[in-house]
Amino acid sequence: MLRFGRLATSGGLVANSSGICGRSTGLTCNGSRCPSRALNNRKMTVAEDVVAPISIASTGHRTFCSRPEGFDLQADVSVVGIPDPITWIRCKVHLFLVDLYYDLGVNSDDFERGVKQAFVHISKTMSQGKYFQLIGMVSVEMIRYIEEKCRPLSEHRKLNLAVSMDDIILVLPEDVSVVFAPGRKFCTIAMRVWYLTALDGPDDPEGIKIFKVAPGKDGVPPKRVATAVYEFHRELTKGASENWMVTTIWHWNWNIKD
Template structure:
Protein backbone atom coordinates (compact mmCIF):
# COMPACT_ATOMS: atom_id res chain seq x y z
CA UNK A 1 0.00 0.00 0.00
CA UNK A 2 2.81 2.41 0.84
CA UNK A 3 4.46 1.70 -2.51
CA UNK A 4 1.20 2.30 -4.40
CA UNK A 5 0.49 5.60 -2.65
CA UNK A 6 4.07 6.74 -3.14
CA UNK A 7 3.83 6.04 -6.86
CA UNK A 8 0.62 8.07 -7.02
CA UNK A 9 2.37 10.91 -5.24
CA UNK A 10 5.34 10.79 -7.58
CA UNK A 11 3.06 10.86 -10.63
CA UNK A 12 1.22 13.94 -9.33
CA UNK A 13 4.38 15.84 -8.47
CA UNK A 14 6.05 14.60 -11.64
CA UNK A 15 3.36 16.30 -13.70
CA UNK A 16 3.96 19.38 -11.60
CA UNK A 17 7.67 19.35 -12.40
CA UNK A 18 6.93 18.98 -16.12
CA UNK A 19 5.57 22.52 -16.11
CA UNK A 20 9.18 23.71 -15.54
CA UNK A 21 9.37 27.41 -14.62
CA UNK A 22 5.63 27.84 -14.96
CA UNK A 23 4.96 25.11 -12.42
CA UNK A 24 1.29 24.16 -12.34
CA UNK A 25 -0.43 24.95 -9.04
CA UNK A 26 -3.90 23.71 -9.99
CA UNK A 27 -4.22 19.95 -10.06
CA UNK A 28 -6.81 17.43 -9.08
CA UNK A 29 -5.82 14.90 -6.46
CA UNK A 30 -2.26 14.31 -5.36
CA UNK A 31 -0.57 13.48 -2.06
CA UNK A 32 -1.39 15.35 1.08
CA UNK A 33 0.85 17.77 2.88
CA UNK A 34 3.37 17.13 5.59
CA UNK A 35 2.13 17.46 9.19
CA UNK A 36 1.05 20.94 10.17
CA UNK A 37 3.63 23.28 11.58
CA UNK A 38 2.69 24.61 15.02
CA UNK A 39 0.37 27.58 14.67
CA UNK A 40 0.71 28.88 18.19
CA UNK A 41 -2.16 31.14 19.12
CA UNK A 42 -4.42 30.66 16.11
CA UNK A 43 -7.88 31.77 17.10
CA UNK A 44 -10.39 28.92 17.39
CA UNK A 45 -13.21 28.88 14.91
CA UNK A 46 -16.61 29.56 16.45
CA UNK A 47 -19.23 26.83 16.14
CA UNK A 48 -22.52 28.08 14.69
CA UNK A 49 -25.78 26.26 15.43
CA UNK A 50 -27.79 25.26 12.40
CA UNK A 51 -29.77 22.29 11.17
CA UNK A 52 -29.94 20.23 8.02
CA UNK A 53 -32.04 17.35 6.82
CA UNK A 54 -30.22 14.02 6.39
CA UNK A 55 -29.51 13.10 2.81
CA UNK A 56 -30.08 16.62 1.51
CA UNK A 57 -28.18 17.48 -1.65
CA UNK A 58 -26.69 20.94 -1.92
CA UNK A 59 -26.92 22.61 -5.30
CA UNK A 60 -23.54 23.17 -6.91
CA UNK A 61 -22.56 26.81 -7.21
CA UNK A 62 -19.40 28.80 -7.74
CA UNK A 63 -16.90 29.08 -4.90
CA UNK A 64 -18.01 32.14 -2.96
CA UNK A 65 -16.37 33.68 0.09
CA UNK A 66 -18.29 35.51 2.77
CA UNK A 67 -18.38 39.29 2.75
CA UNK A 68 -17.48 39.65 -0.91
CA UNK A 69 -20.31 41.28 -2.83
CA UNK A 70 -18.41 41.29 -6.12
CA UNK A 71 -17.81 37.53 -6.06
CA UNK A 72 -14.07 38.13 -6.17
CA UNK A 73 -13.31 34.48 -5.49
CA UNK A 74 -15.34 32.84 -8.22
CA UNK A 75 -15.13 32.67 -11.97
CA UNK A 76 -17.04 35.40 -13.78
CA UNK A 77 -17.96 35.01 -17.43
CA UNK A 78 -15.27 32.39 -17.84
CA UNK A 79 -12.58 34.86 -16.85
CA UNK A 80 -9.67 33.62 -14.80
CA UNK A 81 -7.79 36.74 -13.83
CA UNK A 82 -7.49 36.72 -10.02
CA UNK A 83 -5.82 39.40 -7.95
CA UNK A 84 -2.04 39.30 -7.98
CA UNK A 85 -0.59 39.76 -11.44
CA UNK A 86 1.64 37.24 -13.17
CA UNK A 87 5.42 37.42 -13.11
CA UNK A 88 8.36 35.25 -14.15
CA UNK A 89 9.06 32.51 -11.62
CA UNK A 90 12.41 30.71 -11.21
CA UNK A 91 12.73 27.07 -12.15
CA UNK A 92 11.45 24.75 -9.41
CA UNK A 93 12.29 21.07 -9.09
CA UNK A 94 10.50 18.39 -7.09
CA UNK A 95 12.84 16.69 -4.62
CA UNK A 96 10.40 14.76 -2.41
CA UNK A 97 6.77 13.90 -1.74
CA UNK A 98 4.40 14.78 1.11
CA UNK A 99 2.76 12.16 3.31
CA UNK A 100 0.67 9.90 1.02
CA UNK A 101 -1.42 8.49 3.86
CA UNK A 102 -2.74 11.94 4.80
CA UNK A 103 -3.61 12.42 1.13
CA UNK A 104 -5.58 9.15 1.02
CA UNK A 105 -7.48 10.01 4.22
CA UNK A 106 -8.42 13.47 2.94
CA UNK A 107 -9.41 12.15 -0.49
CA UNK A 108 -11.77 9.60 1.08
CA UNK A 109 -13.31 12.21 3.38
CA UNK A 110 -13.76 14.68 0.52
CA UNK A 111 -15.40 11.99 -1.61
CA UNK A 112 -17.88 11.16 1.17
CA UNK A 113 -18.72 14.85 1.69
CA UNK A 114 -19.27 15.23 -2.05
CA UNK A 115 -21.52 12.15 -2.04
CA UNK A 116 -23.72 13.20 0.89
CA UNK A 117 -23.70 16.99 0.53
CA UNK A 118 -22.85 17.51 -3.16
CA UNK A 119 -19.91 19.68 -2.09
CA UNK A 120 -16.92 19.12 -4.38
CA UNK A 121 -13.74 20.30 -2.65
CA UNK A 122 -11.55 18.47 -5.14
CA UNK A 123 -12.60 20.56 -8.14
CA UNK A 124 -10.48 23.03 -10.07
CA UNK A 125 -13.02 25.73 -9.22
CA UNK A 126 -12.59 25.17 -5.49
CA UNK A 127 -8.80 25.17 -5.74
CA UNK A 128 -8.91 28.35 -7.81
CA UNK A 129 -11.16 29.97 -5.20
CA UNK A 130 -8.95 29.16 -2.22
CA UNK A 131 -5.87 30.39 -4.07
CA UNK A 132 -7.62 33.67 -4.76
CA UNK A 133 -8.57 33.86 -1.08
CA UNK A 134 -4.91 33.42 -0.09
CA UNK A 135 -3.87 36.16 -2.54
CA UNK A 136 -6.56 38.53 -1.24
CA UNK A 137 -5.98 37.93 2.49
CA UNK A 138 -2.19 38.12 2.22
CA UNK A 139 -2.44 41.36 0.23
CA UNK A 140 -4.62 42.99 2.92
CA UNK A 141 -2.25 41.83 5.65
CA UNK A 142 0.80 43.16 3.80
CA UNK A 143 -0.81 46.60 3.58
CA UNK A 144 -2.13 46.60 7.15
CA UNK A 145 -5.76 46.83 5.97
CA UNK A 146 -7.10 44.24 8.39
CA UNK A 147 -10.55 45.84 8.63
CA UNK A 148 -11.13 44.94 4.96
CA UNK A 149 -11.05 41.27 5.93
CA UNK A 150 -14.29 41.57 7.89
CA UNK A 151 -16.91 39.25 6.48
CA UNK A 152 -14.32 37.22 4.59
CA UNK A 153 -12.47 35.99 7.70
CA UNK A 154 -13.77 35.35 11.21
CA UNK A 155 -13.35 38.11 13.80
CA UNK A 156 -10.96 35.89 15.79
CA UNK A 157 -8.72 35.43 12.75
CA UNK A 158 -8.70 39.16 12.00
CA UNK A 159 -7.63 39.94 15.57
CA UNK A 160 -4.97 37.23 15.40
CA UNK A 161 -3.40 38.34 12.09
CA UNK A 162 -3.40 41.97 13.18
CA UNK A 163 -1.52 41.00 16.33
CA UNK A 164 0.97 38.88 14.38
CA UNK A 165 1.54 41.52 11.70
CA UNK A 166 2.03 44.28 14.26
CA UNK A 167 5.15 42.52 15.51
CA UNK A 168 6.70 42.54 12.00
CA UNK A 169 8.75 45.27 10.41
CA UNK A 170 7.22 47.12 7.45
CA UNK A 171 9.46 45.16 5.05
CA UNK A 172 8.52 41.81 6.61
CA UNK A 173 4.83 42.66 6.44
CA UNK A 174 5.07 43.56 2.76
CA UNK A 175 6.70 40.20 2.07
CA UNK A 176 3.54 38.46 3.26
CA UNK A 177 1.80 39.37 0.00
CA UNK A 178 1.33 36.32 -2.25
CA UNK A 179 0.72 36.58 -5.99
CA UNK A 180 -1.10 33.87 -7.86
CA UNK A 181 2.10 32.87 -9.68
CA UNK A 182 3.87 32.44 -6.33
CA UNK A 183 1.69 29.43 -5.48
CA UNK A 184 3.42 26.17 -6.37
CA UNK A 185 1.09 23.52 -4.99
CA UNK A 186 -1.98 23.16 -2.74
CA UNK A 187 -3.17 20.09 -0.84
CA UNK A 188 -5.59 19.33 2.01
CA UNK A 189 -4.32 18.41 5.46
CA UNK A 190 -7.57 17.97 7.37
CA UNK A 191 -11.19 17.64 6.27
CA UNK A 192 -14.16 17.29 8.59
CA UNK A 193 -17.89 17.67 9.03
CA UNK A 194 -18.82 18.71 12.57
CA UNK A 195 -22.18 18.08 14.22
CA UNK A 196 -23.17 20.30 17.13
CA UNK A 197 -25.57 19.57 19.99
CA UNK A 198 -28.45 21.16 18.07
CA UNK A 199 -28.06 18.74 15.19
CA UNK A 200 -26.30 21.32 13.04
CA UNK A 201 -23.53 20.54 10.58
CA UNK A 202 -20.65 22.50 9.14
CA UNK A 203 -17.69 21.60 6.99
CA UNK A 204 -14.09 22.71 7.43
CA UNK A 205 -11.01 22.01 5.37
CA UNK A 206 -7.40 22.85 6.20
CA UNK A 207 -5.24 23.54 3.14
CA UNK A 208 -1.47 23.87 2.95
CA UNK A 209 -0.01 26.10 0.24
CA UNK A 210 3.57 25.76 -0.99
CA UNK A 211 4.89 29.14 -2.17
CA UNK A 212 7.93 30.94 -3.48
CA UNK A 213 8.76 34.01 -1.42
CA UNK A 214 11.42 36.68 -0.92
CA UNK A 215 11.01 36.58 2.87
CA UNK A 216 13.99 37.30 5.08
CA UNK A 217 15.65 34.33 6.71
CA UNK A 218 15.99 30.67 5.67
CA UNK A 219 13.75 28.50 3.52
CA UNK A 220 10.84 26.80 5.21
CA UNK A 221 12.25 23.39 6.31
CA UNK A 222 8.92 21.72 5.48
CA UNK A 223 8.89 23.26 2.01
CA UNK A 224 12.42 22.29 0.97
CA UNK A 225 11.61 18.63 1.66
CA UNK A 226 9.35 18.79 -1.40
CA UNK A 227 10.63 21.58 -3.69
CA UNK A 228 13.90 23.24 -4.61
CA UNK A 229 14.16 26.70 -6.22
CA UNK A 230 16.88 27.48 -8.75
CA UNK A 231 19.15 30.43 -8.05
CA UNK A 232 17.73 33.77 -9.11
CA UNK A 233 19.23 35.76 -11.94
CA UNK A 234 22.02 38.11 -10.97
CA UNK A 235 20.70 41.28 -9.38
CA UNK A 236 17.29 39.87 -8.47
CA UNK A 237 16.14 38.76 -5.00
CA UNK A 238 16.58 35.07 -4.28
CA UNK A 239 13.25 33.25 -4.16
CA UNK A 240 12.77 30.82 -1.28
CA UNK A 241 10.28 28.09 -0.44
CA UNK A 242 7.63 28.96 2.15
CA UNK A 243 4.30 27.51 3.23
CA UNK A 244 1.00 28.92 4.43
CA UNK A 245 -1.88 27.10 6.13
CA UNK A 246 -5.47 28.34 5.80
CA UNK A 247 -8.67 26.78 7.10
CA UNK A 248 -11.99 27.33 5.34
CA UNK A 249 -15.41 26.87 6.91
CA UNK A 250 -18.89 26.58 5.40
CA UNK A 251 -22.36 25.76 6.70
CA UNK A 252 -24.22 22.75 5.33
CA UNK A 253 -27.71 23.97 6.16
CA UNK A 254 -30.70 23.99 3.82
CA UNK A 255 -31.28 27.60 2.80
CA UNK A 256 -28.08 28.85 4.47
CA UNK A 257 -25.50 30.88 2.60
CA UNK A 258 -22.99 28.79 0.67
CA UNK A 259 -20.20 31.29 1.41
CA UNK A 260 -16.85 30.03 2.67
CA UNK A 261 -15.18 31.82 5.59
CA UNK A 262 -11.47 31.82 6.47
CA UNK A 263 -11.14 30.53 10.04
CA UNK A 264 -7.36 29.97 10.32
CA UNK A 265 -4.41 31.86 8.85
CA UNK A 266 -0.77 30.85 9.34
CA UNK A 267 2.33 31.92 7.36
CA UNK A 268 5.79 30.42 7.78
CA UNK A 269 7.44 33.86 7.92
CA UNK A 270 5.62 34.53 11.21
CA UNK A 271 7.92 32.02 12.90
CA UNK A 272 11.06 33.95 11.91
CA UNK A 273 12.59 36.44 14.37
CA UNK A 274 11.64 40.07 13.73
Protein backbone atom coordinates in the same frame (compact mmCIF):
# COMPACT_ATOMS: atom_id res chain seq x y z
CA MET B 1 -18.44 31.00 -10.85
CA LEU B 2 -17.07 31.14 -7.34
CA ARG B 3 -17.32 34.38 -5.45
CA PHE B 4 -15.48 35.23 -2.26
CA GLY B 5 -17.54 37.98 -0.62
CA ARG B 6 -16.71 41.15 -2.53
CA LEU B 7 -13.82 39.36 -4.27
CA ALA B 8 -14.74 37.35 -7.39
CA THR B 9 -13.04 33.96 -7.43
CA SER B 10 -13.38 30.75 -9.40
CA GLY B 11 -13.02 27.96 -6.88
CA GLY B 12 -14.61 26.18 -3.95
CA LEU B 13 -13.48 25.83 -0.34
CA VAL B 14 -13.36 23.24 2.64
CA ALA B 15 -11.09 21.96 5.83
CA ASN B 16 -10.74 20.53 9.38
CA SER B 17 -9.31 22.46 12.28
CA SER B 18 -9.03 19.44 14.50
CA GLY B 19 -5.56 18.05 14.16
CA ILE B 20 -3.88 21.19 12.85
CA CYS B 21 -2.12 21.95 16.10
CA GLY B 22 0.78 19.75 17.00
CA ARG B 23 1.22 18.46 13.47
CA SER B 24 3.92 19.24 10.96
CA THR B 25 2.13 22.38 9.84
CA GLY B 26 4.14 24.53 12.21
CA LEU B 27 0.99 25.68 13.99
CA THR B 28 1.22 25.63 17.76
CA CYS B 29 -1.39 25.97 20.46
CA ASN B 30 -1.21 28.92 22.79
CA GLY B 31 -4.15 28.38 25.06
CA SER B 32 -7.23 30.39 24.18
CA ARG B 33 -5.28 32.37 21.57
CA CYS B 34 -4.77 29.37 19.33
CA PRO B 35 -6.86 29.90 16.15
CA SER B 36 -7.60 26.20 15.76
CA ARG B 37 -8.72 25.82 19.36
CA ALA B 38 -10.83 28.93 19.03
CA LEU B 39 -12.58 27.40 16.03
CA ASN B 40 -13.19 24.13 17.86
CA ASN B 41 -14.78 26.09 20.69
CA ARG B 42 -17.12 27.81 18.23
CA LYS B 43 -18.21 24.83 16.17
CA MET B 44 -21.31 24.21 18.26
CA THR B 45 -22.39 27.86 18.23
CA VAL B 46 -23.62 30.28 15.63
CA ALA B 47 -20.84 32.29 13.95
CA GLU B 48 -22.01 35.68 15.12
CA ASP B 49 -19.11 37.54 13.55
CA VAL B 50 -20.07 36.71 9.97
CA VAL B 51 -20.85 39.94 8.16
CA ALA B 52 -20.68 39.23 4.42
CA PRO B 53 -19.33 35.71 4.10
CA ILE B 54 -17.99 33.86 1.11
CA SER B 55 -20.61 32.78 -1.40
CA ILE B 56 -19.66 29.84 -3.60
CA ALA B 57 -21.37 28.50 -6.67
CA SER B 58 -19.31 26.16 -8.81
CA THR B 59 -19.22 26.16 -12.59
CA GLY B 60 -16.92 24.69 -15.17
CA HIS B 61 -15.51 28.03 -16.31
CA ARG B 62 -11.75 28.46 -16.01
CA THR B 63 -11.34 32.09 -15.01
CA PHE B 64 -8.81 33.97 -12.88
CA CYS B 65 -6.23 31.26 -13.53
CA SER B 66 -3.19 31.83 -15.76
CA ARG B 67 -1.72 28.34 -15.60
CA PRO B 68 -2.83 24.71 -15.27
CA GLU B 69 -3.35 23.03 -11.92
CA GLY B 70 -0.78 20.73 -10.33
CA PHE B 71 2.98 20.72 -10.62
CA ASP B 72 3.35 23.43 -13.23
CA LEU B 73 6.57 24.72 -11.74
CA GLN B 74 8.63 27.75 -12.61
CA ALA B 75 11.95 27.04 -14.32
CA ASP B 76 13.95 27.72 -11.16
CA VAL B 77 11.89 25.39 -8.92
CA SER B 78 12.46 21.64 -8.83
CA VAL B 79 10.70 18.82 -6.98
CA VAL B 80 12.88 17.06 -4.40
CA GLY B 81 10.22 15.21 -2.40
CA ILE B 82 6.53 14.42 -2.15
CA PRO B 83 3.77 15.42 0.29
CA ASP B 84 2.63 12.79 2.77
CA PRO B 85 0.76 10.32 0.51
CA ILE B 86 -1.41 8.98 3.34
CA THR B 87 -2.67 12.46 4.22
CA TRP B 88 -3.28 13.25 0.55
CA ILE B 89 -5.25 10.04 -0.07
CA ARG B 90 -7.28 10.46 3.14
CA CYS B 91 -8.20 14.06 2.27
CA LYS B 92 -9.10 13.22 -1.33
CA VAL B 93 -11.41 10.45 -0.09
CA HIS B 94 -13.01 12.80 2.41
CA LEU B 95 -13.46 15.50 -0.24
CA PHE B 96 -15.06 12.94 -2.55
CA LEU B 97 -17.49 11.90 0.19
CA VAL B 98 -18.33 15.52 1.04
CA ASP B 99 -19.08 16.14 -2.64
CA LEU B 100 -21.11 12.94 -2.86
CA TYR B 101 -23.32 13.75 0.13
CA TYR B 102 -23.50 17.55 0.00
CA ASP B 103 -22.67 18.46 -3.62
CA LEU B 104 -20.36 21.33 -2.65
CA GLY B 105 -17.91 21.05 -5.56
CA VAL B 106 -14.93 20.91 -3.20
CA ASN B 107 -13.20 18.08 -5.05
CA SER B 108 -12.66 20.16 -8.19
CA ASP B 109 -10.24 22.48 -9.96
CA ASP B 110 -12.68 25.33 -9.34
CA PHE B 111 -12.35 24.81 -5.61
CA GLU B 112 -8.55 24.91 -5.79
CA ARG B 113 -8.61 28.09 -7.84
CA GLY B 114 -10.92 29.65 -5.27
CA VAL B 115 -8.46 28.78 -2.52
CA LYS B 116 -5.65 30.41 -4.49
CA GLN B 117 -7.70 33.55 -5.08
CA ALA B 118 -8.57 33.79 -1.40
CA PHE B 119 -4.93 33.27 -0.42
CA VAL B 120 -3.64 35.94 -2.81
CA HIS B 121 -6.25 38.50 -1.79
CA ILE B 122 -5.92 37.96 1.96
CA SER B 123 -2.11 37.92 1.90
CA LYS B 124 -2.07 41.19 -0.06
CA THR B 125 -4.56 42.80 2.33
CA MET B 126 -2.46 41.72 5.32
CA SER B 127 0.69 43.17 3.74
CA GLN B 128 -1.07 46.53 3.43
CA GLY B 129 -2.36 46.43 6.99
CA LYS B 130 -5.94 46.96 5.78
CA TYR B 131 -7.42 44.35 8.09
CA PHE B 132 -10.87 45.94 8.07
CA GLN B 133 -11.18 44.92 4.41
CA LEU B 134 -11.15 41.28 5.51
CA ILE B 135 -14.42 41.63 7.42
CA GLY B 136 -16.91 39.27 5.84
CA MET B 137 -14.19 37.05 4.35
CA VAL B 138 -12.27 36.24 7.53
CA SER B 139 -13.81 35.74 10.97
CA VAL B 140 -13.45 38.74 13.26
CA GLU B 141 -11.64 36.52 15.74
CA MET B 142 -9.01 35.62 13.12
CA ILE B 143 -8.68 39.21 11.90
CA ARG B 144 -7.68 40.22 15.42
CA TYR B 145 -5.24 37.31 15.58
CA ILE B 146 -3.44 38.13 12.30
CA GLU B 147 -3.31 41.82 13.20
CA GLU B 148 -1.55 40.85 16.42
CA LYS B 149 0.86 38.56 14.54
CA CYS B 150 1.69 41.19 11.92
CA ARG B 151 2.05 44.17 14.27
CA PRO B 152 5.66 43.44 15.37
CA LEU B 153 6.88 42.76 11.81
CA SER B 154 9.07 45.30 10.05
CA GLU B 155 7.64 47.12 7.03
CA HIS B 156 9.82 44.99 4.76
CA ARG B 157 8.43 41.78 6.22
CA LYS B 158 4.86 43.06 6.09
CA LEU B 159 5.17 43.99 2.41
CA ASN B 160 6.55 40.56 1.61
CA LEU B 161 3.53 38.83 3.12
CA ALA B 162 1.79 39.54 -0.19
CA VAL B 163 1.83 36.60 -2.60
CA SER B 164 0.99 36.78 -6.31
CA MET B 165 -0.76 34.03 -8.23
CA ASP B 166 2.46 33.30 -10.14
CA ASP B 167 4.34 32.68 -6.88
CA ILE B 168 2.01 29.85 -5.83
CA ILE B 169 3.64 26.48 -6.47
CA LEU B 170 1.13 23.98 -5.12
CA VAL B 171 -2.09 23.79 -3.08
CA LEU B 172 -3.17 20.59 -1.32
CA PRO B 173 -5.86 19.71 1.23
CA GLU B 174 -4.41 19.01 4.66
CA ASP B 175 -7.48 18.11 6.69
CA VAL B 176 -11.21 17.70 6.04
CA SER B 177 -14.08 17.16 8.44
CA VAL B 178 -17.82 17.37 8.91
CA VAL B 179 -18.90 18.10 12.49
CA PHE B 180 -22.39 17.35 13.76
CA ALA B 181 -24.24 19.18 16.52
CA PRO B 182 -27.86 18.72 17.66
CA GLY B 183 -29.85 19.59 14.54
CA ARG B 184 -26.85 21.17 12.78
CA LYS B 185 -23.76 20.20 10.81
CA PHE B 186 -20.61 22.06 9.74
CA CYS B 187 -17.83 21.46 7.22
CA THR B 188 -14.25 22.67 7.56
CA ILE B 189 -11.29 22.23 5.20
CA ALA B 190 -7.65 23.16 5.77
CA MET B 191 -5.52 23.85 2.70
CA ARG B 192 -1.72 24.09 2.69
CA VAL B 193 -0.15 26.43 0.13
CA TRP B 194 3.47 26.19 -1.07
CA TYR B 195 4.66 29.51 -2.50
CA LEU B 196 7.74 31.59 -3.27
CA THR B 197 8.79 34.52 -1.10
CA ALA B 198 11.57 37.10 -1.36
CA LEU B 199 12.08 37.19 2.41
CA ASP B 200 15.47 36.27 3.82
CA GLY B 201 15.81 34.01 6.81
CA PRO B 202 15.72 30.33 7.69
CA ASP B 203 14.16 27.83 5.32
CA ASP B 204 10.65 26.62 5.93
CA PRO B 205 11.01 22.88 6.74
CA GLU B 206 7.71 22.09 5.00
CA GLY B 207 8.85 24.02 1.93
CA ILE B 208 12.32 22.56 1.35
CA LYS B 209 11.01 19.07 2.06
CA ILE B 210 9.30 19.07 -1.34
CA PHE B 211 10.71 21.91 -3.47
CA LYS B 212 14.11 23.42 -4.18
CA VAL B 213 14.84 26.80 -5.75
CA ALA B 214 17.85 27.13 -8.05
CA PRO B 215 20.56 29.70 -7.15
CA GLY B 216 19.89 33.23 -8.37
CA LYS B 217 21.51 34.54 -11.54
CA ASP B 218 23.66 37.65 -11.89
CA GLY B 219 23.89 38.05 -8.14
CA VAL B 220 20.12 38.21 -7.65
CA PRO B 221 19.14 36.36 -4.45
CA PRO B 222 16.79 33.44 -5.15
CA LYS B 223 13.34 33.33 -3.66
CA ARG B 224 12.59 30.86 -0.88
CA VAL B 225 9.85 28.28 -0.64
CA ALA B 226 7.43 28.94 2.22
CA THR B 227 4.07 27.52 3.26
CA ALA B 228 0.80 28.77 4.68
CA VAL B 229 -2.33 27.06 6.00
CA TYR B 230 -5.79 28.51 5.42
CA GLU B 231 -8.95 26.96 6.84
CA PHE B 232 -12.47 27.41 5.50
CA HIS B 233 -15.68 26.83 7.41
CA ARG B 234 -19.31 26.50 6.33
CA GLU B 235 -22.56 25.37 7.93
CA LEU B 236 -24.31 22.56 6.04
CA THR B 237 -27.59 22.61 7.94
CA LYS B 238 -30.60 22.75 5.63
CA GLY B 239 -31.67 26.35 5.17
CA ALA B 240 -28.34 27.76 6.42
CA SER B 241 -26.37 30.31 4.42
CA GLU B 242 -24.30 28.83 1.58
CA ASN B 243 -21.32 30.98 2.54
CA TRP B 244 -17.77 30.11 3.54
CA MET B 245 -15.64 31.90 6.12
CA VAL B 246 -11.86 31.75 6.58
CA THR B 247 -11.43 30.76 10.22
CA THR B 248 -7.71 29.95 10.45
CA ILE B 249 -4.74 31.69 8.82
CA TRP B 250 -1.12 30.76 9.41
CA HIS B 251 1.99 31.92 7.50
CA TRP B 252 5.51 30.60 7.90
CA ASN B 253 6.74 34.17 7.36
CA TRP B 254 5.36 35.11 10.76
CA ASN B 255 8.15 33.03 12.33
CA ILE B 256 10.96 34.95 10.60
CA LYS B 257 12.55 37.63 12.77
CA ASP B 258 14.57 40.62 11.60
